[in-house]
Amino acid sequence: MDLIFRNVRIDDTQPLMDVAVNRGTIIAIEPRIAASAKHEIQGNGKVLIPGFVEGHLHLEKANLMQRRANRSGTLQEAIAVTAELKPTLTRADILQRATQVLRALVQSGSTHVRAHAEFDPAQGFTGLDVVLELREKLRHIIDIQVVAFPQEGILKLPGMREMMTEAMERGADVVGGIPYNDLSPLEHIDFVFDLAKRYGKDIDLHQDFADNADNMTVEYLARKTLDEGYQGRVCVGHLTSLGALEPERQAPIIRLLRDAQISVMCLPATDLHLGARGDRHNVRRALTPVRALRDGGVNVCLATNNIRNAFTPFGTGDLLDIAQLALPACHLGGADDQATVLAMLTGNPAKALGLNNHGLAPGKDADLVLLDCLAVSDIILDLPTRLMVFKRGNLVATSQCQRSIVF
Ligand SMILES: [Zn+2]
Numbered sequence: 001m002d003l004i005f006r007n008v009r010i011d012d013t014q015p016l017m018d019v020a021v022n023r024g025t026i027i028a029i030e031p032r033i034a035a036s037a038k039h040e041i042q043g044n045g046k047v048l049i050p051g052f053v054e055g056h057l058h059l060e061k062a063n064l065m066q067r068r069a070n071r072s073g074t075l076q077e078a079i080a081v082t083a084e085l086k087p088t089l090t091r092a093d094i095l096q097r098a099t100q101v102l103r104a105l106v107q108s109g110s111t112h113v114r115a116h117a118e119f120d121p122a123q124g125f126t127g128l129d130v131v132l133e134l135r136e137k138l139r140h141i142i143d144i145q146v147v148a149f150p151q152e153g154i155l156k157l158p159g160m161r162e163m164m165t166e167a168m169e170r171g172a173d174v175v176g177g178i179p180y181n182d183l184s185p186l187e188h189i190d191f192v193f194d195l196a197k198r199y200g201k202d203i204d205l206h207q208d209f210a211d212n213a214d215n216m217t218v219e220y221l222a223r224k225t226l227d228e229g230y231q232g233r234v235c236v237g238h239l240t241s242l243g244a245l246e247p248e249r250q251a252p253i254i255r256l257l258r259d260a261q262i263s264v265m266c267l268p269a270t271d272l273h274l275g276a277r278g279d280r281h282n283v284r285r286a287l288t289p290v291r292a293l294r295d296g297g298v299n300v301c302l303a304t305n306n307i308r309n310a311f312t313p314f315g316t317g318d319l320l321d322i323a324q325l326a327l328p329a330c331h332l333g334g335a336d337d338q339a340t341v342l343a344m345l346t347g348n349p350a351k352a353l354g355l356n357n358h359g360l361a362p363g364k365d366a367d368l369v370l371l372d373c374l375a376v377s378d379i380i381l382d383l384p385t386r387l388m389v390f391k392r393g394n395l396v397a398t399s400q401c402q403r404s405i406v407f
Pocket residue numbers: 056057058116206237305
């Protein structure tokens with residue numbers, strides 16, 4: 001046996017457990033495992049969880065905030081400012097910033113990330129290629145799923161249809177899209193489905209990102225998902241327009257999302273920053289309705305989206321920061337609600353990304369994080385130090401926790 005964690009807390013309602021790992025896989029979880037292992041870690045009652053899954057992140061445009069400001073704080077200016085910068089970004093620059101972000105992710109306990117990597121005729125494939133390169137280079141440290149992401153639209157840019165196909169040929173894992181930023185959102189969705197079916201890939205769209213519900217296309221997307229037999233293979237990020245609908249109009253859409261098994265990524269850092277910029281007073285939150293989606297049976301996740309750029313000029317890459325932001329912003333702070341939040345960073349995004357080997361159970365990958373807290377329910381409140389992070393049984397990050405107290 002390669003590794004045993006002794007006396008770790010994996011469930012607040014069960015006794016402390018030993019967790020045994022061999023060849024990168026969890027092979028046993030029992031109160032006392034008699035066998036010994038090459039490496040034994042004394043948990044002393046600390047919490048062990050499966051790695052966080054960052055379900056929606058932009059690596060190649062992270063940490064660009066200092067280069068050009070988004071003065072209005074709107075989505076439109078964020079897109080415009082970033083579009084100006086993109087053609088100036090070199091491979092070395094993108095590699096350096098993306099690596100910096102991935103290090104922060106691993107250090108804070110993420111073992112998987114879905115990266116939306118963008119390209120267009122003005123900037124070419126430099127960003128996508130760097131992210132694909134990092135996927136291979138860091139495979140033993142963090143799993144990266146690469147989404148082919150057309151931030152500037154598909155139909156409105158000559159040559160972009162061909163670039164979407166080329167991105168899949170270059171090795172993208174998922175077909176991305178952004179229906180609200182194109183000439184015809186419905187044709188955009190149709191194009192994405194055609195491409196996904198051709199390559200046998202899943203779909204992940206930036207969807208219905210507005211303060212109002214005027215131009216929603218998620219119902220079309222959900223019906224298309226059902227028609228194409230793509231249930232469980234489609235994710236959407238943002239979906240803030242859904243939050244602008246009154247409950248009577250929201251409910252049938254939520255049922256449709258549930259039936260189509262579409263996963264929803266709530267991106268609170270970006271959406272709170274960019275949303276409702278037109279409100280002069282009593283400013284709206286402009287977020288997707290996380291609780292209504294959850295209660296309606298939709299797989300809902302929390303994700304980072306952007307770090308320190310024109311879309312989100314702050315952030316650390318730590319998913320627990322996003323959870324803490326979501327507690328008040330999404331009204332998830334109530335005692336019953338709190339218990340549902342950790343899954344929005346672990347099991348729910350794992351399901352959204354199709355990670356069948358993720359989880360804390362025999363047979364699953366040993367992608368594990370040992371935390372400096374004693375109860376699972378404390379994780380989203382304590383934001384505990386991530387003491388040790390393991391990728392398929394190998395230690396990939398450690399952090400020290402030093403405390404001193406004078407009374
Ligand atoms: Zn995004």
